[in-house]
Amino acid sequence: MGASTSIRRIATLGATLTCTAAALAACGSSSSGSGPASGDPAKPAKVAAVIKGLDNPFFQTMEDGIKAGASTAGIDPTIQAANSITDTTGQADKLTALAGQDFSCYVVNPITGTNLVQGLAKLAAAKKTIVNIDSPVEEEAAQAAGATPATYIGTDNVAAGRLAGQEMVKQITSGEVAVIGGTSGDVTSGKRVEGFTSGLSSSVKVVQEVAADWNREKALTQATTVLRAHPDLKGFYVANDDMALGVVRAVENAGKTGDVKVIGTDGVEEALTSVKDGGLTATVAQYPYTIGEMGVEACAAAAAGKTLPTTVNAPVELVTQDVADQALKATPKPFGDYEDPIADLLK
Amino acid sequence: MTATTVEAPPAPPAPARSQRLRDPAFWADWAALVGLIGLTIVFQALNSTFLSYGNVQSILVAAAILIILSIGQTFTIATGGIDLSVASVMTFAACAFGWAFTQGWALPLCMVLAVVTGLVFGAVNGALIAKGRIPDFVVTLGSLSAASGLALILADGKPTTVISPFLLKFSTRGIGLFGWTFLLAVVIAVITHVVLFNTRFGTHVLAAGGSPEAATATGISTARIKIAVYTVSGVLAGLSGILLVARIGASSPAADTTMTLNTVAAVVLGGVSLLGGRATIVGPVLGALVLTVLVNGLTLVGVSQFYQPLAVGIVVVLAALLMRFQK
Numbered sequence: 001m002g003a004s005t006s007i008r009r010i011a012t013l014g015a016t017l018t019c020t021a022a023a024l025a026a027c028g029s030s031s032s033g034s035g036p037a038s039g040d041p042a043k044p045a046k047v048a049a050v051i052k053g054l055d056n057p058f059f060q061t062m063e064d065g066i067k068a069g070a071s072t073a074g075i076d077p078t079i080q081a082a083n084s085i086t087d088t089t090g091q092a093d094k095l096t097a098l099a100g101q102d103f104s105c106y107v108v109n110p111i112t113g114t115n116l117v118q119g120l121a122k123l124a125a126a127k128k129t130i131v132n133i134d135s136p137v138e139e140e141a142a143q144a145a146g147a148t149p150a151t152y153i154g155t156d157n158v159a160a161g162r163l164a165g166q167e168m169v170k171q172i173t174s175g176e177v178a179v180i181g182g183t184s185g186d187v188t189s190g191k192r193v194e195g196f197t198s199g200l201s202s203s204v205k206v207v208q209e210v211a212a213d214w215n216r217e218k219a220l221t222q223a224t225t226v227l228r229a230h231p232d233l234k235g236f237y238v239a240n241d242d243m244a245l246g247v248v249r250a251v252e253n254a255g256k257t258g259d260v261k262v263i264g265t266d267g268v269e270e271a272l273t274s275v276k277d278g279g280l281t282a283t284v285a286q287y288p289y290t291i292g293e294m295g296v297e298a299c300a301a302a303a304a305g306k307t308l309p310t311t312v313n314a315p316v317e318l319v320t321q322d323v324a325d326q327a328l329k330a331t332p333k334p335f336g337d338y339e340d341p342i343a344d345l346l347k
Numbered sequence: 348m349t350a351t352t353v354e355a356p357p358a359p360p361a362p363a364r365s366q367r368l369r370d371p372a373f374w375a376d377w378a379a380l381v382g383l384i385g386l387t388i389v390f391q392a393l394n395s396t397f398l399s400y401g402n403v404q405s406i407l408v409a410a411a412i413l414i415i416l417s418i419g420q421t422f423t424i425a426t427g428g429i430d431l432s433v434a435s436v437m438t439f440a441a442c443a444f445g446w447a448f449t450q451g452w453a454l455p456l457c458m459v460l461a462v463v464t465g466l467v468f469g470a471v472n473g474a475l476i477a478k479g480r481i482p483d484f485v486v487t488l489g490s491l492s493a494a495s496g497l498a499l500i501l502a503d504g505k506p507t508t509v510i511s512p513f514l515l516k517f518s519t520r521g522i523g524l525f526g527w528t529f530l531l532a533v534v535i536a537v538i539t540h541v542v543l544f545n546t547r548f549g550t551h552v553l554a555a556g557g558s559p560e561a562a563t564a565t566g567i568s569t570a571r572i573k574i575a576v577y578t579v580s581g582v583l584a585g586l587s588g589i590l591l592v593a594r595i596g597a598s599s600p601a602a603d604t605t606m607t608l609n610t611v612a613a614v615v616l617g618g619v620s621l622l623g624g625r626a627t628i629v630g631p632v633l634g635a636l637v638l639t640v641l642v643n644g645l646t647l648v649g650v651s652q653f654y655q656p657l658a659v660g661i662v663v664v665l666a667a668l669l670m671r672f673q674k
Binding site: 054055057060181184207208209210211213214215216217218220221222224226228229242245246249270273 | 495508519594595646656
């Protein structure tokens, strides 16, 4: 018993230290109600969320969604985020630290399929509700830990990539395209690219795939080189919008705007503006805001005794120039209609 | 009575050329240049667009930031230190630029702010190392994290679009083959070369790195030298921040940790001793070019992304191995 308390203490300390080191960047934005003492038994659910790094606008929007969903449900959530999108152990420490507190429901968005397993096992042992959002916890690992999330809410990255692939075919009908991925070996990037390739027709061929580490400057450099290597290139598929904007710059520098199509993924505001202005050809918008919102709704539904659906597909939309205005107005929410089975449960 | 431990760059051609070529130390001194020529031959043979006008132009532009950061890194490594915070400080300076820009500051003021941000960070690094007597590695490891955190706070984690015709021209135009950003890197290289080899300050830097005890005994304040070199590194990181904003047309707080490692790799490739006391400017500049050429060439030839980091690693370690023959 004593050993486990001290481990918990170390984990908490670790989390605190990591926060201090990052100059409170991640922790400063978390909600104030982190102390277990502030609990109010009248509230339906006490929610803690552990999401990915807030250095990426995608996850900031997710945080906003969690807060919005929570305020509608009358919940005061505690939100913790990893220091960066690669901070797998730091994220695990944060979940472990929160696992010891008296939250009833945990919303988790793991950086990898397995990095949060330790904390999840602890949650399962304490019979807490686990809501998995955005990136799935690997099934085998979850089973081994005895922690099966009550529901998974997220976007199918393969489907998102496929939408991009189909749009690319529509844009260029035939020819050579290149793919700019995130960090080599990254799961999200891999799935999007896999989807993209599957969405292509036989007359559109991927001639090269390069990694730009989710970095705009690197994407610019790599795209410049790829344009040089393949002068007949007709288009780029880019695994996220930040990089896509770098690729747009490379295409502009080469004087090929319009001739070389660039399709991004995520649908961040800067990218939507670029689509509107004719820089980026299209982007596949995923809605982290909605994912976050649904995550908290799921907690509220579980606390109300409802049975959650095992999988909920969050909306994905293709944004081209003709709908860019609409998308910009609605951002961070989807501009079209979408199904929200969890909100239906709460009605 | 200036320090005798100072190692000048390649000595004047005293022995016969053939004899020098047989001396491994000659190759060690010029590892980066040899690497650059070797890679050029290989890549050109595999893909004839490698040496095309446009490609060379884009390689040089792409190398500019790494060259400038590596020069700053050279100064800290020449004193036996290391600045792990360069890339984060650059990111922070870029965010400071973006912040000022959105506040409606005039462009020159935004630039000054970026450089001053770098300067302050560098000076604090130096002061903590020299006066606080904390190892260089620890201090700059801390400021690596602090700077990236500050960048996130200042930018609220979101990239800021910076639309400026001047910056766009600065990053995309130039004189013939040489983009403005690359020319700026060359100017900085020339200035720092003169500073390192033709001024008392430069001599003191190398002396403080070669043998701090001897340098102190001769009346050189190693503390002041330390503060100065980290300030130089900080200023150059701040300047790189401006180049980064110009290059991508935005300031993004997303950290780029590999850039720091690349500056160290460029310096090592350039034949600068990690123990200090022995440095050149031309070496790290060539080192930075080697790393940029390597990525460009591998992409151009179509080598799978998985092999690229491996190739970079092999080149760096080979260069380090070759340097064992340095005199």
